[in-house]
Amino acid sequence: MSKPASTTSPSPVTSLSTRTSDPVDERKFVVALARGLDLLRAFRPGETLLGNRDFVERTGLPKATVNRLAYTLTVLGYLRFDEALGKYALDAGVLSLGFALLSGTDTLELARPHMRNFAREVGAAVSLGCRDGLDMIYLETIRSETALTLGLASGSKLSMLTSSMGRAYLAVQPADTRAALLDELRRAAGDEGALLVAQAQREIDRYASEGCCYSFRDWHDDVNAVAVPFSDPRDGRLLVLSCSGPASSMGESVFRERVAPRLKALARRLGDSP
Known part of the structure; x- marks a missing residue:
């Protein structure tokens, strides 16, 4: 579910x-x-x-x-x-603003061919996103021909708490900013807030040693994902790359051993360490 x-x-x-x-x-x-x-x-x-x-x-x-x-x-x-x-x-009017954003994102243009090759290489979906309020918004998603992930596309949003992309964003925030965000996310999530924050915090804590954040069946029962943040070298904006695939055929070991190292290498090609 x-x-x-x-x-x-x-x-x-x-x-x-x-x-x-x-x-x-x-x-x-x-x-x-x-x-x-x-x-x-x-x-x-x-x-x-x-x-x-x-x-x-x-x-x-x-x-x-x-x-x-x-x-x-x-x-x-x-x-x-x-x-x-x-x-x-x-x-x-909203559509025109969206097109203006996407057409003016040089990093997105540069990233697309690399994302396309990555998706084909790992047989999954790779996405580029940024923060929007308490969510992460997808700027682009490219899937391999064999990828069986959910149909998230440009404009789709995921919670910071349950998505690998949101956790990676939180992991590189200053401690006081991250604490304020987690508190707001906890309150916005209602009764499940404390549990969701605790799950997210465990992944955030691992970022220092692993350089990425995971979400294993956390935002969808059959989706695993990993994400890596980077700074746009042109304007310093924080962006996040993620890769997702079906948990039934791409288990945790696949993401830790095969996908994550490749995604971190791609993030280094596209931008600077945050």
């Missing part, structure tokens, strides 16, 4: 310090803008329509605030309102 792919983003008012790895100056932080972006982030992979009730539940914002934000985003072309269903869909 699948485990939750991502967590709900926290309110910008209560957790400014956990939304980014950089210090946040509250005097310059525009709360209204952050709330509007939280509405856009409320959409999950595969979802096309959300109503005001969905926005309220996922953002924690008052209904009146959600109404105003949704109306504004509709006027600006980031949301489209379906009057027949009384729900909102993402509109072309």
Whole structure:
């Protein structure tokens, strides 16, 4: 049975310090803008329509605030309102921003041929991602012809706690930043938060000796994965490479002995150590 792919983003008012790895100056932080972006982030992979009730539940914002934000985003072309269903869909404005990001990512262009060769060599899926709130968002995924992993694609999100990609990101954060993030992730995960944080912490602790983080059946019952972080040499942005495959045919030993060394070598070719 699948485990939750991502967590709900926290309110910008209560957790400014956990939304980014950089210090946040509250005097310059525009709360209204952050709330509007939280509405856009409320959409999950595969979802096309959300109503005001969905926005309220996922953002924690008052209904009146959600109404105003949704109306504004509709006027600006980031949301489209379906009057027949009384729900909102993402509109072309969001799509144009996504294309601008991907087309402007030189590292992604450089990484694609290496990722393609890697996927073919190990017979699995290899992905490149970065942080988005309390989740990791996939910028690109390339699969080998024989890979039988889940259909995660560009724009898909996974929780930092259960994904190898998220754990690798957390592993290279300053201790105080990591502690704040783990606390926020624990609260966002609800009743299972303490257990999930403990599982993630074990993998994070191994990063110093192994140079990578694993997720063995943690975010999906039949998926194993390993991830390695690196810094983009052009702008210093922290990116993460991951490789995933079916646990039924690619066990832990395969990832530790065969996949991880190759993935670490690929990360060194693409960027700098974080």
